[in-house]
């Protein structure tokens with residue numbers, strides 16, 4: 001078929017174009033594609049994406065972006081001066097189609113301290129536009145390009161020192177839809193990983209400066225989705241309903257680390273590998289290079305919390321690379337039956353069987369501040385405690401004591417606060433088992449210690465103590 005087109009194209013070149021033939025030729029060569037009309041691009045902050053381009057004809061698309069340097073929260077009690085495209089990390093999502101003529105306006109806010117520019121990987125041309133877009137504080141530049149390759153592309157600042165501009169959050173995604181658009185789905189979201197390097201260690205409070213040495217050593221303090229710890233958890237979690245199809249536009253700004261992107265409890269039905277045209281199917285984990293992307297699609301079949309991670313797993317549980325996709329809707333026992341039985345396992349002895357009551361997802365309706373504390377406490381738990389004490393609080397035999405039904409915990413709340421606040425080592429006896437190990441001091445705020453302990457105490461058969469920030473503060 002392609003061969004026929006080529007022959008046809010050659011004949012046309014010799015004989016001149018008719019308008020219909022021009023359209024056909026342009027499909028093969030987007031650089032020849034005519035544009036119709038002019039409009040301003042809709043830009044969105046993450047995790048949202050603009051409306052699909054779909055079947056609209058190629059057009060002249062005006063993109064207005066502003067560079068803003070500003071202090072934002074990296075994690076609880078930790079702030080950072082980010083350099084941004086449009087005030088968010090990642091920057092605004094740009095959605096175009098093949099054959100569009102982009103007129104790009106890059107403004108640099110007058111309060112900025114530095115000049116910046118933009119290198120869009122969707123650009124065919126020197127520096128991806130970097131040189132043409134170099135803009136001093138209080139200035140605006142305009143440059144033009146035509147999108148000739150469909151795909152999901154990273155853009156980033158490329159002003160020297162490039163690594164530093166990227167490390168401070170200057171990246172985002174631009175989608176170039178193919179002729180006719182992408183297949184429709186129910187939900188679309190925008191997620192971008194990045195690694196951050198701070199003078200203080202992970203969790204050290206206050207305003208943290210960029211650490212060049214750690215960046216050169218690739219020794220990240222934070223690895224996060226959408227610019228900060230918790231940008232996609234708790235009330236920032238993304239959502240879908242059972243039965244819906246979800247498309248995630250996933251990018252990796254780096255500057256250094258490659259992401260092993262995985263969704264716990266899902267399988268990607270489709271992956272547009274590296275954000276290009278090739279589709280792989282039935283994928284568990286997809287690699288997203290620094291300065292690269294992937295589009296992943298899946299249908300959500302059962303309700304629950306799907307956890308987005310970088311499967312270089314210490315980054316997820318210890319450096320922040322966690323997001324939540326909350327799926328609501330009816331159970332689907334055909335697809336996932338849940339736990340139906342638990343027995344004593346004692347080799348050599350007769351085994352007693354006990355039926356386990358079906359796990360219920362309903363939480364007791366508590367109101368006001370307790371439920372907020374529980375919600376926040378859950379996030380803190382997921383990010384700080386889960387790696388050792390496990391999702392169900394069961395711990396790991398001989399290594400990490402249980403928090404579920406823990407007599408040690410329930411006997412003395414002050415002792416539990418001290419364990420989290422100052423660490424715990426030496427011999428402890430929990431539910432009859434001796435542990436002699438060490439729990440590191442948790443670098444979290446007094447408020448979060450109260451939240452996480454309230455969450456632990458009000459779960460898994462514990463005694464429902466509500467821990468207040470005052471109680472934590474008073475443990476000196």
Ligand SMILES: [Cu+2]
Nearest residue numbers: 116157159165
């Ligand atoms: Cu910059």
